[in-house]
Amino acid sequence: MIAATANTDSLSWYEASARQRIDALVDPGSFAEFIGPEQREMSPHLSIFDLPEQFDDGIVVGRGRLEGSPVLVAAQEGRFMGGAFGEVHGAKLTGLLRAARALQQDVLILFDTGGVRLQEANAGELAIAEIMRAVIEARRAGANVIGLIGGRAGCYGGGSLIAGTCSRLIVSEQGRISVSGPEVIETNKGIEEFDSRDRALVWRTMGGKHRYLIGGADTFVDDEALAFRQAAMDALKVTRGCGVAVLEAEQTRLERRLQRFGAARDAVEIWQALGIDTSTDIPALPTDAFLAAANNRENADDAR
Amino acid sequence: METLSFRLSAPTRAGGTRMQAIVGVVASGNLEVLLERAAPADSCMIDITTAAHGFGAVWDAVVRDFVARRPAGGLRISINDGGARPDTVALRLAQGVRKIEEPER
Amino acid sequence: MTLDDILAGLFPNGSKIDISGAMIAGSAILPGAGPIHVLGITQGQPLGVDEAVALARRVLEIVKSGDRAPILFLVDSSSQRMSRRDELLGLSEYLSHLAKALLLAEAEGHCTVALLYGGSAAGAFIATALAAGTLVGLPGAHPAVMDLPSMARVTKLPIDVLKAKAEATPVFAPGLENMVQTGGIHLVLDERAPLAPQLAAILKRPQGLDERSRLGAERGGRRKAAEIADRVVALAACAPQGTQHG
Numbered sequence: 001m002i003a004a005t006a007n008t009d010s011l012s013w014y015e016a017s018a019r020q021r022i023d024a025l026v027d028p029g030s031f032a033e034f035i036g037p038e039q040r041e042m043s044p045h046l047s048i049f050d051l052p053e054q055f056d057d058g059i060v061v062g063r064g065r066l067e068g069s070p071v072l073v074a075a076q077e078g079r080f081m082g083g084a085f086g087e088v089h090g091a092k093l094t095g096l097l098r099a100a101r102a103l104q105q106d107v108l109i110l111f112d113t114g115g116v117r118l119q120e121a122n123a124g125e126l127a128i129a130e131i132m133r134a135v136i137e138a139r140r141a142g143a144n145v146i147g148l149i150g151g152r153a154g155c156y157g158g159g160s161l162i163a164g165t166c167s168r169l170i171v172s173e174q175g176r177i178s179v180s181g182p183e184v185i186e187t188n189k190g191i192e193e194f195d196s197r198d199r200a201l202v203w204r205t206m207g208g209k210h211r212y213l214i215g216g217a218d219t220f221v222d223d224e225a226l227a228f229r230q231a232a233m234d235a236l237k238v239t240r241g242c243g244v245a246v247l248e249a250e251q252t253r254l255e256r257r258l259q260r261f262g263a264a265r266d267a268v269e270i271w272q273a274l275g276i277d278t279s280t281d282i283p284a285l286p287t288d289a290f291l292a293a294a295n296n297r298e299n300a301d302d303a304r
Numbered sequence: 305m306e307t308l309s310f311r312l313s314a315p316t317r318a319g320g321t322r323m324q325a326i327v328g329v330v331a332s333g334n335l336e337v338l339l340e341r342a343a344p345a346d347s348c349m350i351d352i353t354t355a356a357h358g359f360g361a362v363w364d365a366v367v368r369d370f371v372a373r374r375p376a377g378g379l380r381i382s383i384n385d386g387g388a389r390p391d392t393v394a395l396r397l398a399q400g401v402r403k404i405e406e407p408e409r
Numbered sequence: 410m411t412l413d414d415i416l417a418g419l420f421p422n423g424s425k426i427d428i429s430g431a432m433i434a435g436s437a438i439l440p441g442a443g444p445i446h447v448l449g450i451t452q453g454q455p456l457g458v459d460e461a462v463a464l465a466r467r468v469l470e471i472v473k474s475g476d477r478a479p480i481l482f483l484v485d486s487s488s489q490r491m492s493r494r495d496e497l498l499g500l501s502e503y504l505s506h507l508a509k510a511l512l513l514a515e516a517e518g519h520c521t522v523a524l525l526y527g528g529s530a531a532g533a534f535i536a537t538a539l540a541a542g543t544l545v546g547l548p549g550a551h552p553a554v555m556d557l558p559s560m561a562r563v564t565k566l567p568i569d570v571l572k573a574k575a576e577a578t579p580v581f582a583p584g585l586e587n588m589v590q591t592g593g594i595h596l597v598l599d600e601r602a603p604l605a606p607q608l609a610a611i612l613k614r615p616q617g618l619d620e621r622s623r624l625g626a627e628r629g630g631r632r633k634a635a636e637i638a639d640r641v642v643a644l645a646a647c648a649p650q651g652t653q654h655g
Contacts, residue, residue, distance in 0.1 A: 017329060029409030034644040035637065037326045037338050040382075044633060045580050049564070050305055052355045052386050054330040055338055061641060072645065079331045087580070091622065091634040095641025103645060116531075118563055121554035121581045122591045123631050125531075126621055129539035129593070130634075132505070133619055136512045161535055164505020179500045179532045180491045187562070188491045205497050216499045244472055247513055250506055251469055254462050257498060262459075267497060304502075 011225040013150040014174045018060050018075035021110050024225035025148075025232065026064030026073060033062035035092060043086050045120040054080045057088040061096045063105075067233050071106050072096050078112030078153030085158055086117040090127020097134035097145070106144040106236050109166065114181065115157015128158035135165040139242040144168070146235045148228050149175035149217070150208065156181050167240055167304060170231040171208035171217040173287075178206040200283065204267040209282055209290060213274060214261070215253060215298035222287050240302045249303035257298060274298070306357045310367050314348035317377035320405035327399045335385040335393060337400040342380035354385035366390050370397045379404070410547055410600055412451055412483070415526055418604035419481075431460060433483055434467050441609040442479065446471050446519075449483030449537075456533035457490030461503040464537075468510040472517050479520040479612050482511065484538045485527025504532050508540035515542045520612050525550040525585075525594070539593065542616045545608075546585050546597045553583030579630040592625030 011024050022031055035041050037055030046053050058080040064073050074093050076083040093109070100107045116124035135145050147166035149155045154176035155163050163169055163177060171177070180188075182196035195201060204210055212220040219235065221227035240246055261270045271279035275296045278285075285293060318341070328336040343349045350367050370376065374397070381400070385393070412433075416424060419439065426435030426447050431454035439445045448467055450456060471480060489500060515521045523541035530553045538544050538552070546552075560581070561568040575582030579590035588594045598607050622638060625631025 019326070034641045036324075037336075038324050038340060041633075041637060045578065047305070048574055048578060049566070050355075052305065052330045052353065052384050054336060054384055055326070055382070063645060077329055079329045079334070087631055087634050088637055091637035092641055094622070094634070095638035096645065098638060099642045099645030102642065105645075116554055118555060118560050119581055121560070122587055122593065123580050123625075123634065125535065125554045126539070126591055126593045126625070126631065127634065128535055130619055130621060130638075132508055132535070132540070133512060136509060136516075140516060157532070158535060160501035161505050161508065161532060164502045165509060177499075177501055178496045179489050179504060180496060185491045185493065185496070187559070193491075194493050205493065210497075211499065214499055216502055242509070242513070244469070244513065244517065247465075247506070247510055248469060248473075250502075250509075251462070251466055254458075254499075254503060254506055255466075258458060258462065261498060264497065265494075270497070 012223050013172060013225050013228055014152060014223050016225060018077040018110065018112065021225060022060060022064070022073055022075050025108065025110070025229050026066055026071065027068065030065035031062055031073065032064070033060060035061070041088055043088055043120065045086065045123070049119050051119065057086060057092070058083060059089045059092050061092045066236065069236070071108055072100050073108045073110070075110035076112040076151070078151045081117055082114035083112040083151070083153040084114050084117035085124040085127050086120040087123035087127065089117070090124060090131060094127060094130045094134050097131060097138050100138040100143045100145070101134065101141045104142045106146070107138065108146050108148060108232055110148045111155040111159050111163060112151030112153045113155060113159035114153050115159055125158065128162060131162050132165045135162065136242055139167055142239060142241065144236055144239055146170065146232055148232065149177060150223060150228065154178070154206070167242070168219070168235045168302070169217040170219040170221060170228060170235060171211055172221050172223045173208045174223055175208035175211070176202070176206040177211050177216060204283055210267045213271060213294055213297045214257060215300040218300055220287070220291060220294070238302070246303060249301070253298070253300060253303050306354050308352040308354070308360055308363050310350040310364070312348050312350070312368065312371045313346060314371045314377040315346065316375040317345050318375050318379050318401060318404055320407070322404045322406065322408055325400055325403035327403055328396045330384045330386045332386050333388055333392065335383055335388040335396055337396045338382040339400045339404045340380045341378050343378050345378045348376040348379050348381065350381045350383065352383040352385060354387070356385065356387040362390055366393050370394060374398060374401045376401060410526060412485070412526070415483070415547070415604065419608055421605065432463060439609055440605045442612050444476070444478045446478055446480045447483065448480060450486045451483065453485055453487050453528050455487045455490035456504065456536060457492065457495045458498050458500055458503040461507045461536060465507040465510040468514055471519065472514050477518040479522065480514055481608070482521065482523040482537060482541055484523055484525045484529050486529045486533045486537065488530035489532030504536035507536045511540040515616055520616055522608065522611050525552060527551070528553070530554065543595050543611055543614055544593065545611060546594045548597060548600050550585050551583065552585060552588045556583060587630065590628045590630030592621040592623070592628060592631055595624070
């Protein structure tokens with residue numbers, strides 16, 4: 001058993017790079033990368049667009065230890081191409097999840113992505129589908145697949161669909177989860193439908209607090225690497241699988257959500273329906289006060 | 305993209321025992337620097353792929369200054385550049401040398 | 410082909426299939442294969458929270474019935490519904506839930522086949538067609554991640570430049586043939602031949618194998634994905650080494 005003495009320095013998850021997040025998340029010195037930057041497995045497609053490549057194609061995958069237990073880890077780099085999924089980027093995560101199934105080992109996915117990389121859109125889209133299948137197969141083999149969301153790029157597009165296949169999700173306030181991004185909705189449907197420059201609207205519609213309140217995420221943490229580490233350790237203590245009972249329970253809670261909140265025009269109406277007296281204050285509340293206010297939130301109860 | 309290559313004599317060998325280090329990310333105004341112990345001990349090889357065309361003379365000055373000031377002997381340095389300013393390049397190179405010198409855990 | 414033509418071609422002995430709004434649901438007898446469940450989204454409609462949860466409910470009912478009959482999922486959609494309401498309610502969970510329901514059905518013994526006969530894009534494509542065990546297309550189907558005009562806006566490249574680049578690679582541009590080349594679509598059915606035996610043959614394929622990256626490599630549209638994924642699996646299976654990176 002390796003002593004689980006974590007790095008005790010404070011580190012903003014939002015500001016950190018993919019590699020810094022991994023270093024802060026797993027037991028010190030325990031991480032070993034698969035197909036690291038020295039392998040120079042870069043995107044074969046970006047040169048078509050005369051765009052710069054990155055040696056790891058924007059994702060770091062490998063194995064490490066958490067409190068001494070082996071885990072597989074993937075971290076997206078949201079600053080490179082918006083953390084988007086391309087062919088190589090996606091295949092590294094697909095391979096990691098297939099390994100998780102074969103080894104029955106838990107996986108931590110550190111999302112930081114705008115979705116599919118348009119310059120290799122078909123390859124990225126198929127990677128999303130392959131990853132979702134691999135997540136479910138790993139879960140059915142007994143592995144936990146935990147999503148950690150709090151990066152600069154959020155968790156958008158196909159990334160949000162992968163997140164929806166995870167067994168548990170950990171978010172910070174900065175962790176936006178959404179299929180269509182604000183700009184995409186505005187471009188396609190007009191500013192009356194969604195004003196992407198209204199940042200307060202973006203955060204209360206897609207941000208981590210709202211997702212936590214409606215059961216779209218299981219754990220809400222501060223924007224601190226150590227908080228994500230503690231939440232990941234807690235999340236790995238229970239394994240729920242992904243069988244008929246879990247999906248039936250998810251069906252029930254998603255139908256209930258539409259019944260309860262389907263007519264709401266804004267997140268504040270949903271928060272009011274949840275009995276939060278100070279609903280308009282939610283965006284400004286510090287974590288302790290927010291968690292207290294969130295006492296009657298919709299809990300996913302592992303129906304995911 | 306433009307590629308540039310430098311083979312410089314580097315009298316001081318890079319410290320530490322790590323075989324490689326990587327710093328930075330490829331983004332607008334930023335760059336990644338991969339350092340590997342894969343050059344003769346008295347030289348430093350630097351290969352650059354950059355999105356900004358026509359800055360060969362600036363790169364020449366930055367990498368020569370780097371090799372003169374820092375222990376870079378024995379390093380093969382590979383750079384993917386998203387159009388960083390010279391001071392950012394110098395900072396990343398210095399960070400890279402510090403990182404490969406860090407004790408292994 | 411129209412939906413009516415397809416259903417008539419697949420199920421000459423008749424079927425009990427309701428088409429209400431954008432939703433298809435029912436069952437039929439496929440000559441040479443027997444009973445088959447039929448689901449789908451039609452009329453090029455977007456897939457939002459309401460449609461996804463209704464389709465998932467039907468899939469889960471089929472799984473609970475325990476009949477292990479195949480499921481045919483017909484797809485002619487647009488993208489995910491792009492709206493404030495859908496995102497407010499957590500659209501990603503609804504789309505994932507539908508995909509998971511289809512993957513569950515396959516794992517529980519239902520052969521799942523998606524037939525793309527119209528459009529589909531982005532999140533709707535992932536949650537439906539790409540979540541089936543096998544995806545086949547009909548000539549004229551037009552899958553896309555994003556249409557070229559939108560792609561031109563985002564990449565800030567003129568559409569003519571994008572079109573020229575699309576001639577050189579199947580990896581980014583919309584279209585059926587590109588999705589075949591990259592391995593996403595197993596095959597394109599022959600619309601001049603009877604459809605029922607073609608679908609019956611697909612139903613005999615082994616289930617539970619994700620062959621898409623291998624097909625993409627063989628067809629040349631996605632040469633790296635299979636190899637990279639296999640390498641990661643092999644590296645993860647090796648005993649931990651002491652080496653450190655980074």
